[in-house]
Amino acid sequence: MADIKVPVFSESVSEGTLLAWHKKPGDAVKRGEVLAEIETDKVVLEVTALQDGVLVSTAKNEGDTVLSEEVLGVVGDAGSAPAPAATQEAVSGPIANEVSAGGTATQPDSAAAGASAGNEATRRDDLSPAVRKVVVENGLNPAQIPATGPKGNITKADALGAVGQQAAPAQTAQAPAQPVTPAAVIPAGARPEQRVPMTRIRQRISERLKDVQNTAALLTTFNEVNMQPAMDLRKKYQDQFVAKHGVKLGFMSLFVRAATEALKAFPVINASVEGKDIIYHGFYDIGIAVASDRGLVVPILRDTDQMSLAAIEKAIGGYAQKAKAGKLTLEDMSGGTFSITNGGTFGSMMSTPIINAPQSAILGMHNIIERPIAQNGQVVIAPMMYIALSYDHRIIDGKEAVQFLVMIKNLLEDPARMLLEL
Template sequence: MATEVKIPAMGESITSGILASWRVSDGDTVKKDQPLYELETDKITSEGVAEIDGVIRITVEAGTEVGIGQVVATIDPAATVSKPATAPDAASDKAEAPHTTATPASPAVRRIAEETGVDPAAVPGSGKGGRVTKGDMLQAVENFKKSSASPAPAKPAPETPPAKTPPVPPAAAPQTASAGSRTTRKRMTPLRAKIAQRLVQVKNETAMLTTFNEVDMSAVRDLRTRYQDDFVKRYGVKLGFMSLFVKAAVHALKEVPGINAVIDGDDIVQNHYYDVGVAVSTERGLMVPVVRDCDRKHFAEIENDIAAYAKKARDGKVTLDDLAGGVFTITNGGIFGSLLSTPIINPPQSAILGMHAIQDRPVAVDGQVVIRPMMYLALSYDHRIVDGREAVTFLVKMKQVLEDPARLLIGV
């Protein structure tokens, strides 16, 4: 008897999503726990897996909006027996397997294919099981651009391996021309739509204000330079800036507890725990997974948590539990080169810290003009619950421990 493949429940607030892609084709033989599809919702992207072995029959096409509990396919366990009938051509079947059973492309790969016309089927995959990754596609696009920009009719043929310069289908390559328009329209993903809705909601429902300070990052740089090798040997992970900023933020939250509070109706709820959200940029939009109990964790534990979340975000495996319960958020626009910005609060939190690019600038130190690595810090806060004095004090406390990290050890 065939087993139905249903969209599983993923939390009370999620009622539907977009069936972004199928990882298998109709009629394929699938194994238990094999990924079948990707589902995009307004909060996360998740995978659906097979519950049994069998032959899958797909009933809902990719790109369709589906509800929780909806049947999107069936798996027939009895049909697997009839599949391996012809044994004589086993060798040729195996030879073709890497090409004919390629895993369906991820949304990121499909997006690049649509925008550039590069066929993922012609790109050598470096991912698990030969899967084509976003990096493979970007490299293929770069290779194609280079070969197109510098034509050399006589020499490239013997020198350039065909695998590294994937053919571009004539119909797909001139995407703009075939559209007959100077614009392209595509449907907003549920996650992007939710982000847009939340950002407007925050601007409309909070009295948001931003205050700034700057930090001399010399001490942090020296600390990382002096202890990086020993840190990596002991913990197997690099000592990054983010763990230092997380610990500095926890220190400042303890010094200014008013920022670690939220408005609930007419009440102010004071938090006594320190779960800090770290913003991660992904192809699908900004996500803020939460590092738990940062006040109790060592720098290495925080670095490991952040690295694990970043990987999960890139792979589209972040869960609702990963995003829930933060009391404060840190976002680092500096990795993209931002020198100054006003980050938007992540509700229902009352404040968010913005890190920025480190820039060598002349500053006055003890009456002398010296060049120091400086970073601007921005704290956006809800003025309904946080006063300007508290916001300024918070950044001053951050500045103190970052310019003198020893304060973290003695708690002053």
């Protein structure tokens, strides 16, 4: 026998939520196979089997709060498998008949359907933890949910939409008919609502963002960048870059490099506040905001001053894949001295990003739009991007923030300066 234990949490994590079981008592398991998933306020952790055998029992249910190293269940050899439980029909049949005679018949078919849907969701490995949780809790059948994900996968929005469609007929049938005065006409048709508790990660995001607003003196300064030189550079060397490095040259690596050079020139923007002290960091760890089904996550690129453009692109691509699969670790997102977020990938033209405490500044990238500008006394059409720097005015003055953003603008409009370190 071997206990299944909650992984050891980091010092900043006190508890988690058992998000899903991938096995049920009696199922065979293999060493290293994922048995359950636990959501903390930062990441989703996988609990794996330490030996071959069967899942003998579980001590926690999905949705339960769990602590570091708490026992979740037991794995034993094949001979220790629990006896098969009585089927729903065998247990409920006689009772259902007896109750029916009394005038209050039960409906086992819906329970069996819900259990079947839950088993189907558990067996499928293409569902994210967030989607699986919605499917299991609401007894949905994944095969009947229209998928709109980029790879034909079911998104959380798809699952919640299926819940709303499922609830609409029931709410319409249950709504009592009441007289309505002409001054309070209710629109015709179903008006479903769905109350869904925040995940731990979403709760933590909310707390951190609100804490920043309550603590830091936030201010945002803007500028614009003519992206034509960067686009020309990428077009000219893209094929050679891909052939040599096996990854495409994107704009993000250029922004990371430009931000790193600007942080060297303005150290206070790479600093953080601790009590009444300012901590100046002698390294450059830049967080890259990545969207996932569970919310916005910010994995960290370490020592960006020592990374090539190819290394930056590979690292960002790897983090994006891990974020989509829910595989980011606490180490991936710990630390960071500065952050970059790109709302332009979703079509944002301008925004005021919120800093990621305890960092003191964040750079916001936006959509590239062709528009007329004055260049050498002539009006020309150029691909322009608005950029924004939100910063903590407690330690960063407006002059430094503006000069920092101007330096990034100048480097991106003349990318050779970054390579020549001018």
